[in-house]
Amino acid sequence: MPTPSEIYVYDGADAVAEALASRLTAVLADVQARGGTPQVCLTGGRIATKAYERLAADGPGDVDWTHVDLWWGDERFVPAGDGDRNADATLDTLRAPLRLDEAHVHVMAPSDAGMDLDAAAAAYADELGDTIFDVCLLGVGPDGHVASLFPGHPSLETPGSAIAVRNSPKPPPDRISLTLPVIDRSRQVWFVVSGSDKADAVLQGVLGTGPDPVPAALASGVDATVWLVDRDAAAQLPDDVARMEL
């Protein structure tokens, strides 16, 4: 049974990013205070990028980032250093200020690492094993896609934990993505969304109605499913959908 969505509505993308950074810091500190090693699945996208900049600017604070495992929900299968890769820019932002330990940083292989797309996805599945994310961050596309799982695309049905995605409707065409079963075993799933072009995706993702729900509607956390959105992205939610306006 999916957990009900908790929806938090902020003034704009900057406020969403700020909330994301502070919520994430609180969860990481809490997991560590209980003796755990936090497992976090990161996303690309503009809000997440702003949040990473905020985390880097704030520095480690109460979190021992040398003992935080970082994973990615999807990656574009392009050469290392290519501006299209999700992980590279994120790590450039976070690595030094948070003193990341590379042994805890789990990137999906680039296309020039000597593996084809299937082998790279299989290698990530091996590395992931039965990891359960404390928090899985998901950006949402205007079509309701999450990670590299697109509406109507065969990848939605592909078995496995990390899979090769070909012919992505959004370029580049070759990608690696985690699958819904892996996302859905996360303790918490947090969607981060801003902008009026995402209002329909938020509506579809939250309500999840119809015979063919969008991928965002199929992702949820075991303990919590949280939407951090701005007012424009929340604009189409009906009045009777509970939300907290911040």
Ligand SMILES: O=C(O)[C@H](O)[C@@H](O)[C@H](O)[C@H](O)COP(=O)(O)O
């Ligand atoms: O792989 C991709 O093509 C993008 O990373 C994409 O999946 C992105 O995460 C969402 O479209 C949300 O992006 P924004 O938060 O920037 O709108």
